Amino acid sequence: MARKASLSGFPEHLPQERLVENFVLDTLRETFELHGFSPIETRSVETIDQLLRKGDIDKEVYAISRLQEDDSRGKKEKLALHFDLTVPFARYVVENAGYLNFPFMRYQIQKVWRGERPQEGRAREFTQADVDVVGDGELPFRYDVELALVMVDALSKLPIPAFKLRINNRKLSEGFYKGIGLEDTAGVLRSIDKIDKIGPDAVAQLLKDELGANDEQAEAAIKLAQIKTDDTSFVEQVRALGVEHELLEEGIAELEEVIAETSKRAPGRVLADLSIARGLDYYTGTVYETVLVGHEQLGSICSGGRYESLASNGKKTYPGVGLSIGVTRVVARILSQNFAQASRSVPSAVFIALTNDEMWSSAQDVADNLRSRGIACEVSANAAKFGKQIKYAEKRGIPFVWFLNEKDGVIDHQVKDIRCGEQVEADPTSWNPPAEDLKVSVTAVGE
Amino acid sequence: MARKASLSGFPEHLPQERLVENFVLDTLRETFELHGFSPIETRSVETIDQLLRKGDIDKEVYAISRLQEDDSRGKKEKLALHFDLTVPFARYVVENAGYLNFPFMRYQIQKVWRGERPQEGRAREFTQADVDVVGDGELPFRYDVELALVMVDALSKLPIPAFKLRINNRKLSEGFYKGIGLEDTAGVLRSIDKIDKIGPDAVAQLLKDELGANDEQAEAAIKLAQIKTDDTSFVEQVRALGVEHELLEEGIAELEEVIAETSKRAPGRVLADLSIARGLDYYTGTVYETVLVGHEQLGSICSGGRYESLASNGKKTYPGVGLSIGVTRVVARILSQNFAQASRSVPSAVFIALTNDEMWSSAQDVADNLRSRGIACEVSANAAKFGKQIKYAEKRGIPFVWFLNEKDGVIDHQVKDIRCGEQVEADPTSWNPPAEDLKVSVTAVGE
Structure with missing residues (x-):
C-alpha cells in the first residue's frame, strides 16, 4: 500500500484490497451465524447525552449538525456519530426488549467514528465486528466461555499470524487489591493497564505516588499482574501470594472455569493474563484482549468482557458478555504485511x-x-x-x-x-x- | 411494523427484519458481481467544498465536528457526511485513476445521510446501492444499455411487485426545447419534472409564467412529455410533432438504441417515458427512473443516468453511466407491505x-x-x-x-x-x- 488516504484517518481501499476486506467481513459474518448470532444494525447516530453517559470520552466524539439548521423550532437533541457498537446496542436492547427473545445473541458489523489522532492501527473511521449475548435480568456464566470460543473460531479463519486471546477477571483483580488494602480498585486497574507500555517499575511508582500504596502493596499488585499461564496453573500462583478476599475467590473460580474450558477447546489460543484490565469501567467480570503474536505493538485486535448492567431501563437490567474485533485494524495489517491476496482484481471469471x-x-x-x-x-x-x-x-x-x-x-x-x-x-x-x-x-x- | 424509530428519520430493524434486508443486500451484491462490477467503499465524509460543488443542496448536508475541536492549530477543512455515492465515487476515481483499470465498473453499497424532513420512503440515514461504469476520456454508448439491464436483473430477483424502468434522454428533451425556441432547457426540465405532481396544465402555466414560453411552445413541450411507449414507437410520435434540431436527432437515436435493446432483453420491464427529467444537472444523455407498479407514490426506487464529465482532474475527464437503488426505501416497503418474510428469526437450524x-x-x-x-x-x-x-x-x-x-x-x-x-x-x-x-x-x- 504505497497510497496514502487523502484524508488522514479515513482509509479507503482499491478494489482488489476491498476484495480482501470483504473476505474478512464475510468470514466473520458466516462464523457468527454458524454460532447462532442474529444480525442487527443500529443507526450511526446517538444523542450526545446517551454517548457521554459512560464517561470521559467527549473529545473523541464527532457531533453532527445540519448545515442550515432551523433553530427557530426549539432546541433539538444534539446528535453525534457512535464511537463503538456497545452503547448503541445497549440502547437498542432496552428500546426493543418487548420484541426480542432472551438470551439475545446478536452480531453487528458497522462503521464507528472517533476523533482521535490517526496513527497505524488507529483510524478516525473504522469498522468493528461485535458479538454479544444479553440476558433478561440474568445470564448464565457459560456464555463467558462460549463468546471467547466464537471469536477464536472467527479469528482462526482469517489470514493472520498466530494470535493469543488473553483473559482476566475483574473480580479477581479487584478482590486482590481490596485484600491487600487498596480500595481505589479502578485507579489501580488504570495504572496496571499501563504495564506493557511503561513497565512494572514505573507502574509501581504510579501506585505509590497516585494511589498511596506502600512498597508491599505495590509489589503485590505488580506480582499479580505478571502472572501469565496457558492453563489453570495461575490459580496456585495467585494463592502463593497469600491474599484473601471473597471477591478474589469468586474471580479465581470464574477465570479457572473459562481457562479450563477454552484451553481445552482451543489449545494454544488462550492465556490467563492477570495484567489485562480494559479501560472502560462497565466490565464487571471476565475481560478479554487479543494480540497478534509478533505484532503486539499493533494493540488488541479483539477485546471485550462481561458487564452486569450495561443496559438498564430503570426497572430491569440486561447483563451481557461480548467481544469486538477491530476489523479495519486487522485488514490494514493484512494489506500492509501482504498476509493475503485476492486471486484477481475483479469478480469476473x-x-x-x-x-x-x-x-x-x-x-x-x-x-x-x-x-x-x-x-x-x-x-x-x-x-x-x-x-x-x-x-x-x-x-x-x-x-x-x-x-x-x-x-x-x-x-x-x-x-x-x-x-x-x-x-x-x-x-x-x-x-x-x-x-x-x-x-x-x-x-x-x-x- | 408497529414500532416507530426512536429517532425520526433513522430507522432500525428487528433481527427478523434485518434478515430480510440482508437478503436484499446479498442479492444486489451477488447480481452486481455476476455482471463483473468490483466492490469499493468510500469514506463516509467528504470536505464540504467537495459536496457543495454540485449545486443547491447545502441544507440537506450533515456537517461533522469534534466535540472538543482544537481550533488553535489553524483552520481545518470542514467535513460533512456524504449525501449520495456519486460525488464520493467521482473523487475516488480522480484520486486513484493511476491504480484503476478503465472502463472501471464498480458497485458500492453504503449508508448516506440527508437532513431532509423524514416521511414514508424518505429517511435521514439510508442505504444506497450504486453501480457505475466510468471510462478514461471516453465510454462506449453500449454501457447505457448494459447498466439498465444490470438493474433490471437485480430488481427482478427482489421480493417486490412489478416495476417499470422509465428511460429518457436529456439530448432528446433539450434538443426539442431548443428546436421550439426555448433556450433555458434546464429551466424547462425542472418544470417538466413536476408533471406527475402538479399535472400538465399547471406545468404549461409554469412554462409560460417563468420561462416566457408562448402557448404553442408550452403545448409542444407538454406533448413531448406525454409520450410513453414500451417500444421504439416513441420515435414516430416525436417526429409527428414536427420539431427539428441536431441535438434532438442525437437523442432520438440514442434512446431508440437503448429502448430497442432493453425491451428485447427485458420485455415488459422498460418504458420510453419522455417526461423523465432527473433533477441533478450533471446528467447529459440517458436518464433512468424506476417505479413499483401500484406504488408510484413511493417515488423512484432506482434512478441514474449518463454523465459526460462528473469526474475531472482538470486535464482528464471521466465520463460514466450509473444507477442507484434506494435500498432503505425498497426494504421499508417490503416490510410495511409484508411482501416477504424470513423463515425464522435466528440463523440457527x-x-x-x-x-x-x-x-x-x-x-x-x-x-x-x-x-x-x-x-x-x-x-x-x-x-x-x-x-x-x-x-x-x-x-x-x-x-x-x-x-x-x-x-x-x-x-x-x-x-x-x-x-x-x-x-x-x-x-x-x-x-x-x-x-x-x-x-x-x-x-x-x-x-
Missing part, C-alpha cells in the same frame, strides 16, 4: 470478446447463460482487436476469454484459458470454469 | 438441548461437528426442563432440537423436528437438515 459490433447481442446471450449458472462475466463494450481485448482481461486477472464466431448463421463458441493459452470448444449452457476459478479467492501468502 | 449440566462440553462437541459442515446451531446455556428448552427453540423458529443421552459412558444422539414432532437417531458427524432448512430463507409472501 470470463470476459466475452466481440468479433464484430453486430455480435454484441449474441455475446449478451452468452453472458445471460453464464450468469444464470452463477458464473460472473463481462461483455466487451467494443470490437477492438483480439489482442487488445485479451490484454483487457489479462490486466484484471480474468482467467477466461470467450470467443463467438458466426459461420453461415451458426455461432461457434470457444473459450480460452489465457494463463496457459489452452482454447476449447464450449457450450454457453453447460461450460463451467474449474471450481477454484469460479469466485475470487483470497488466500494467505506464506509468511 | 439446530438447538442443542442439555440433559444435565455436565453434558455442556459434549454438546459443544456436537456443535463443533455441525458448524464444521456449515450447519448453524446453538447450545443451551443451562439444563432446564426439556419442555422449556424446546419452547426456547420454538420461539425463535429453530426447526431442530438435538438431544444427548449418556448411557454407560456412551452418548446416544437424537434429533427432533419440533414442527412435526418426528425424532430420529442422528450422528453429529454426518446428519444434515433438509436443504430448505439449512439457512434462513426469505420468501415472497403472496400478494
